[in-house]
Amino acid sequence: MQARLEAYQEYIQSLDTQLREEMSRHAPLYGAGLDALSMTELETISRIHEEGLRQIHTIQQQRKGSPLSSPIMSPHTLPPHNHGLYPNAPPQVAVGLPPSIMPNGVGMHHSNGHVNGAMGPWYNHK
Numbered sequence: 001m002q003a004r005l006e007a008y009q010e011y012i013q014s015l016d017t018q019l020r021e022e023m024s025r026h027a028p029l030y031g032a033g034l035d036a037l038s039m040t041e042l043e044t045i046s047r048i049h050e051e052g053l054r055q056i057h058t059i060q061q062q063r064k065g066s067p068l069s070s071p072i073m074s075p076h077t078l079p080p081h082n083h084g085l086y087p088n089a090p091p092q093v094a095v096g097l098p099p100s101i102m103p104n105g106v107g108m109h110h111s112n113g114h115v116n117g118a119m120g121p122w123y124n125h126k
Helices: 002-030 039-064
Strands: none
Touching: 002 039
């Protein structure tokens, strides 16, 4: 019985460690820990958010039924999603606060063991 308890405690500790690592990788996407990032990482985050905002504005205009009068909003003028981190588009990220900021401290866990379905670091660790 004692051995099982210790095994469970070790497992819980490993899950806690993995969760903290995952949160630290995703925190800058929510604006936390930006001071610790390099200029390259800050530029990458900026590009990701700018591309996302352009896509959001395009979708909003399409849903309103308005023609895309601005060349900036045209999907044909959007830059390609190849910004050095992902071969195509960035992975899907759940919208909301990171688990460390959520009132009950509970994140969305998926069957792959990652929070919000992430498979690895969102930026290159150099």
